[in-house]
Amino acid sequence: MSRPLELHEDRLFPAEPEVRALARELYATVAQLPIISPHGHTDPEWFARNEPFGNASELLLHPDHYVFRMLYSQGIALEDLGIAGSNADPRASWRIYAENYHLFRATPSRTWLDWVFSEAFGLDVRLDAGTADLYFDTITEKLQTPEFRPRALFDRYGIEVLATTEGPLDTLEHHAAIRASDWNGRVITAYRPDAVVDPEFEGFVHNLAQLGELTGEDTMTWPGYLAAHRQRRRFFAEMGATSSDHGHPTAATANLSSAEAQALFDRVKTGTGSSADAELFRAQMLTEMAAMSVDDGLVMQIHPGSLRNHNRQLFERFGRDKGADIPTRTDYVQALQPLLDRFGNEANLSIILFTLDESSYARELAPLAGHYPCLKLGPAWWFHDSPEGMRRFRQMTTETAGFYNTVGFNDDTRAFLSIPARHDVARRIDCGFLAQLVVEHRLEDWEAAELAPELAYGLAKRAYRL
Template sequence: MAQPWALHPDRALPAEPGQRAIAREVYAATADLPVISMHGHIDVGAIRRNDPFGDPAELFIIPDHYLVRMLVSQGYRNSDLGVRPLEPNAPFEADHRLIWRRFAENWKLFRGTPTRYWIEHELVEIFGVTEEPSAETADAIYDQLTATLAKPQFRIRELFDRFNIEVLSTTDAPDADLADHRALAAEGWGDRVIPTFRPDALFYPHRSGWRGAIAALSARSSVDVTDYRSFLEAVQERRFAFVAAGGLATDHGHRTANTTPLDAADAERIFQQALTRPVDAATGEAFAGNMLFESARMSTEDGLVMQLHPGVGRDHADAVFQAYGPDNGFDIPEAVEFTRSLAPLLNAFGLDPRFRLILFTIDETVYSRELAPIAGVYPSVKLGAPWWFLDSADGMARFRELTTETAGFYNTSGFVDDTRAFASIPARHDLARRVDAGYLAKLVAEHRLTIDEATETAVDLAYNLPKASYARRPQQ
């Protein structure tokens, strides 16, 4: 009889026996620490309502772009995996058991990927599954998970406590009414679930939907947005509303890191043109760079930490984007330049004690050449965790290897998970803690750190640094 499926206690720790022994000790100091999840995309309404997760396909497959893109790479269509097309009458797979079978029979595709690590952690550690997914086990696992997900202790708020989440930050549009956050705050959850201001839709006047975003901003704020001056006033008002709702950060997913400011007259000219007729891409990009500079200025006034993660080519496949909408057309990393692009912003605000900037990238070629030197000197800057394509065991290890010698550990923000999949949060943080334990164990084995220093650093990376990086500072 086959042994029940179980995860090795030393998974993702170093293979070398001496380092592994040290890593076990370091990891043990962090394994049970609370989770600080400061960069995520969980639906705040689901938390307020304490929604159930539905069935296994709804929880694990349909919303997970990591998982979907792997299966698409092997010939499936998004619609085969339950992703609903934009066209109302377009067919898509609605049999969730069949969707689960398609995933289970292709389990081997995820070998060596972070998706494999996260999902096996969820299945075994959270939901008690004892067989690996396969064509033969698919139905039995589906039935077990369906029964488990129906239990009250597997609703989102109960799992919130079980996962030991101390704080979770959502990502919210600038015109969000924040009603769910206020309702949670009234129930005593105001310090546990907080909003993050994501204004990207307002900053690119050449993109479709910009005028609608401006109209929504005007409607939500008390400002009639008719020109560039009133636009800035409305943005600042909404930022203060997020602060009042407990928000600690802004989030900017720009195409580049350009932060060149515009003359007010040029910004006004672009803004007025965009209200009535199209502007070209270069003009729109220039306006977006100006707005990153303005966002930094606003951060010195309201204290919100600025998160910037440029360099993602969104919706690379036109046909898929047109059929399924944003975030389904395959995001692909692009090369990013930071040193010259950030110079205007950092010359203006980089030494200002009121300003804080956390930089993320999926272009790891800039880790040692640009990002570590920038964070290693500007007191306002910290390096965010490896993100998107890089939040894997090897990607996180490369991050430490390429940044630590220049920036150290304490010019990083600690781990943030950037997830839409709630049940994967503990798995993602667990993997980061194991990888850091392994890197620190190497330094101990080489007599570059003591075991006490390594343990203290691991705790800081897992818990203290994320809290400190985002903690509100009194504005001077």
């Protein structure tokens, strides 16, 4: 009595038949293009060691906060799902998940997961209470085969380059191991300095000291601290990094004099600065990072606007990344001005802006990116990495910023198998958007044919200097 699972070839294309037919044609030209994944959170150790993933829950439930936050919202305890080191039986957790799979109807998680179930694991019935064990067994068994080891999956899905994200204190040993191996998959890192840039980060003072040890610089002085960043950025670049990444609560930047910056650093370095000091220091560091990017060429990504760990009880019990990061209203126009006053007209600088506040798309981000040489727009992000979210992104940014001030898609995921699934969604939605423009005679068909591979592949490769 189980329901069939079949991915329809026209999924995610617009309903109108003429638009759909053209979307299908465009998609056919990009479906098999290699995947450029320039921003994400997969674990490089997977590719360094190439060990099999453990079981269905370990691969598809435990690391996916999109999934378990939804189950949690309906009253299911995280302990029962095996989150954060609870000893729940993986099969029992999987059954709970299966029984509640209807909660994901019309969500992007459901779209990605069905793709993984069908395309990666060959399942042809739908996940529900009745098929929970079939799923758990099938997936878990396949994971033990050579075809499902990390490198094999990487190759199977045509990933041309995959960026992970590491902090300055990371030794990048897994990246070194990958480069030293005989496998030629391109897994690179990205420089994410929050732990030594954000005075409110757990262990900030200790982290500064560690950064000093690692670099031999005196990170208790402002010049030594900046030199340590420069050194680590150089090391990251040697290990393949082409970008840095900055996940601040706001987009605030500052442009302090050297003396002011020095004095501010002296206040925050001991952990005794105020909350306003912390915000100002993060702001100043965005501008410092931009200055370094002008020199070393790393592309700068700014990901603001998430209030992390909103659920304090949950944070105290389970730690970070448990699905309780909530977006907030985010200003860009005033916030970025200090940085742009200094570097806005640098044609060699490349800053990619993201947002969780869609009201800024047409009002702030598209006008900024449609003017400043250094600015480009990242794709629909996180909660908005979804069919409706991507459509709104295109509808609200294209008319002012055009396509060429955007940077293609990136998946930003820690759920490895969702990478090809997510790129597939993005390609389908973008082809649908282009087809709509053609049928409304706002774009020529040959232009759409040129743009489709740019949106799927070319823009990301160039924007991230890959």
